[in-house]
Amino acid sequence: MFRTHTNGDLTLENLNENVTLAGWVQTIRDKGFMIWIDLRDRYGITQLVFDQDRSSVQLMEEAKKLGREFVIQVEGKVIERTSKNPKIPTGDIEILVENLKVLNESQLPPFTIEDETDGGEEIRMKYRYLDIRRNPVKDKLIFRHKMAQKVRNYLSQQDFIEVETPVLIKSTPEGARDFVVPSRMNPGQFYALPQSPQTFKQLLMVGGIDRYFQIVKCFRDEDLRADRQPEFTQIDCEMAFVEQEDVLEIFEGMTATLLKDITGKDTGKFPRMTYDEAMTRYGNDKPDIRFGMEFTELNDLVKGKDFKIFDDAELVVGINTEGCAAYTRKQIDALIDWVKRPQIGATGMVWVKYQDDGVLTSSVNKFYDEASLKQIAEKFNAKPGDLMLVLSGDAFQVRTQLSALRMELGNRLGLRKGDEFAPLWVVDFPLLEWDDETGRYHAMHHPFTSPKPEDIHLLQTDPGKARANAYDLVLNGNEIGGGSVRIFDKELQSRMFDLLGFTKEEAEAQFGFLMNAFKYGAPPHAGLAFGFDRLVAILDGNEVIRDYIAFPKNNSGRDVMIDAPSAIANEQLQELFLKLDGDH
Known part of the structure; x- marks a missing residue:
C-alpha cells in the first residue's frame, strides 16, 4: 500500500497513529538540526519533520538529498505541531518521519508549483502537466x-x-469550417469531425x-x-x-x-426578452442584465439642429453612466479613443454632463442650448452627477458599438461581478x-x-x-x-x-x-x-x-505541449493519397 491516508486527511484525531503518505515535495526548510518538508498531493499538504534528536543520521542525510517535486513515500507518526497553520486542514499536525523512500527524482521545475507562481502563461502551457499540480488549476x-x-x-x-x-461524420458546407479526416480505405474521400x-x-x-x-x-x-x-x-x-x-x-x-x-x-423565474427587444435595449442578443445603462434613442430630440453628424445618422443612441459626471476631459477622451479603435469602429462620441450643481454641458454646446440638453437629460432619466454618452450612424453598427462601450464601462466600473448571476x-x-x-x-x-x-x-x-x-x-x-x-x-x-x-x-x-x-x-x-x-x-x-x-x-x-498540429511523414501522406513533397 503506497499510502494509508492522503495529504488532506490527517487531524488531531489521528494523533499518535502510524501512517504512510506519498506525494510530491513542495517546499523544503532545512535548519541543519531539523528539516521540514511540505508533502503535496491532490488532496492537500502535510508537513513532514526530520529531527536529529529523534531521527537517525542516515534518515537526516536522505532528507537533505531531496529536491522540489521529488516523488516520495514516508512512514511515520502523527504528532501535534508546535507552530500551527490554520490555513490548511492538516495545520494542527505533522508527521515525524521514521522511513523515507524516493519513488522518483525530479529535475528542478521551470516554474514554482505553488498557488502564486512565477511562470508565465506560455511556459505553463508548455508544461501543463506541472501546472495541473497547482491548486488554482x-x-x-x-x-x-x-x-x-x-x-x-x-x-x-x-x-x-x-x-x-x-465522431467521424459527413462534411457539410453550412456553418463554420469542418475539420476533415482523410480516409485511407476510401481514397479521395474524407470524414469530418462534428461541429x-x-x-x-x-x-x-x-x-x-x-x-x-x-x-x-x-x-x-x-x-x-x-x-x-x-x-x-x-x-x-x-x-x-x-x-x-x-x-x-x-x-x-x-x-x-x-x-x-x-x-x-x-x-x-428567468426573465425573457425577444431578440428585437434585446437589440433595442442593449445592442446585442446576449445582454448582461446585471447592470443598467439601457440604450436611449434620441432621433426625435437631436435631429434638425444643424449638427450634421446627427442629422445624417440613421440612429442616434446613447447610455447614461450614473455618477460619472466627475470624469475629467482626459478620461472622456480616453473613452472616445477606445470607441474609435478599429475593433469598435466608431468615428467619434458626443458627451453630455449633468453636473452636481444641476448645470448641463456637452461637447456639442454649439448646437444644443440648455433647454435642448435638459430635454436630452430627461429622456435619459438622468440626474445630477450623471454622464451621458452618445453615438450615431448606421443603426446596426451603432448599436453594436454602443453595446461594446456599455460592456467596457461595466467592467471599468466594477458592475460585472463574478459572484452575481x-x-x-x-x-x-x-x-x-x-x-x-x-x-x-x-x-x-x-x-x-x-x-x-x-x-x-x-x-x-x-x-x-x-x-x-x-x-x-x-x-x-x-x-x-x-x-x-x-x-x-x-x-x-x-x-x-x-x-x-x-x-x-x-x-x-x-x-x-x-x-x-x-x-x-x-x-x-x-x-x-x-x-x-x-x-x-x-x-x-x-x-x-x-x-x-x-x-x-x-x-x-496550437497545443504547445505536444507541438500539434505538426507535419506527418511522407509515407502517411502517400497512404492517404494526399499531396506529397509538392507533387500530386
Whole structure:
C-alpha cells in the first residue's frame, strides 16, 4: 500500500497513529538540526519533520538529498505541531518521519508549483502537466467534474438517456469550417469531425429515444478569437413530443439547480426578452442584465439642429453612466479613443454632463442650448452627477458599438461581478439573414430550425421577416446555451433548403438520410445545447474557459505541449493519397 491516508486527511484525531503518505515535495526548510518538508498531493499538504534528536543520521542525510517535486513515500507518526497553520486542514499536525523512500527524482521545475507562481502563461502551457499540480488549476478541473456530475444527475432524473453519437461524420458546407479526416480505405474521400451532433440527435428522436443527452466533444476549424478553442464540449440535448415551453422549463430548471448549488439562493423565474427587444435595449442578443445603462434613442430630440453628424445618422443612441459626471476631459477622451479603435469602429462620441450643481454641458454646446440638453437629460432619466454618452450612424453598427462601450464601462466600473448571476432567455430570433456577398439567405441558427408557426406563411412572401422558433440562454452577458424547435415535416424542410439556395441534388447529397428518416414518422422535437466549458467558467465566477480545460490550445489553435498540429511523414501522406513533397 503506497499510502494509508492522503495529504488532506490527517487531524488531531489521528494523533499518535502510524501512517504512510506519498506525494510530491513542495517546499523544503532545512535548519541543519531539523528539516521540514511540505508533502503535496491532490488532496492537500502535510508537513513532514526530520529531527536529529529523534531521527537517525542516515534518515537526516536522505532528507537533505531531496529536491522540489521529488516523488516520495514516508512512514511515520502523527504528532501535534508546535507552530500551527490554520490555513490548511492538516495545520494542527505533522508527521515525524521514521522511513523515507524516493519513488522518483525530479529535475528542478521551470516554474514554482505553488498557488502564486512565477511562470508565465506560455511556459505553463508548455508544461501543463506541472501546472495541473497547482491548486488554482486543479480546483477548476475538480469544479468542472462536479458540474458534469450534477448535469448528468439532473438530466437522468428527468428521464434523459445519454447516447454517444459518431465522431467521424459527413462534411457539410453550412456553418463554420469542418475539420476533415482523410480516409485511407476510401481514397479521395474524407470524414469530418462534428461541429455538433445535430442530425444524429434528430435521428434519435425518429428512433424513439424521446429524451437524449450527451456531454460531447465538438470541433470547429474557424478563426480563433480570444478564449475560443477549436475543440470544445457541449451538453447536447434533444426532446420529442415537446414545444418550446417544455424545453425552456427543463433547462431553466437545470440551470437554476446549478446556480442554487453554487450560491445557495433561488434565482426565481428567468426573465425573457425577444431578440428585437434585446437589440433595442442593449445592442446585442446576449445582454448582461446585471447592470443598467439601457440604450436611449434620441432621433426625435437631436435631429434638425444643424449638427450634421446627427442629422445624417440613421440612429442616434446613447447610455447614461450614473455618477460619472466627475470624469475629467482626459478620461472622456480616453473613452472616445477606445470607441474609435478599429475593433469598435466608431468615428467619434458626443458627451453630455449633468453636473452636481444641476448645470448641463456637452461637447456639442454649439448646437444644443440648455433647454435642448435638459430635454436630452430627461429622456435619459438622468440626474445630477450623471454622464451621458452618445453615438450615431448606421443603426446596426451603432448599436453594436454602443453595446461594446456599455460592456467596457461595466467592467471599468466594477458592475460585472463574478459572484452575481443574471440568467435570461432571448427568444424569437430571425429565422434567416441575407448575405449580399452570396446573394442568398443563410440560416441564423441552422437549416433544421423551424419558423414560428404563425410565420410559416412568410416563407412564401417575405422570408426575411420570418421569426425562428429558437431560444438562447444568456448568463452574465454570455450565451451559454441555444436551441430551437426543429422542422420535422419533410415538405417544410425541403422548402427551407430551397430558401437557403440548395439545389434538390445538393440537399439530397448532404441531408438525404435525414429527409428519408422523416418519411417514417418523425415526431415533433426540439433541443438545446450548452457550451459546457463556458458554463462552468461563468458558474465559477470567471469567463476564461481555457482555465477549465485540462489540456487547452493557445490562441493560435496550437497545443504547445505536444507541438500539434505538426507535419506527418511522407509515407502517411502517400497512404492517404494526399499531396506529397509538392507533387500530386
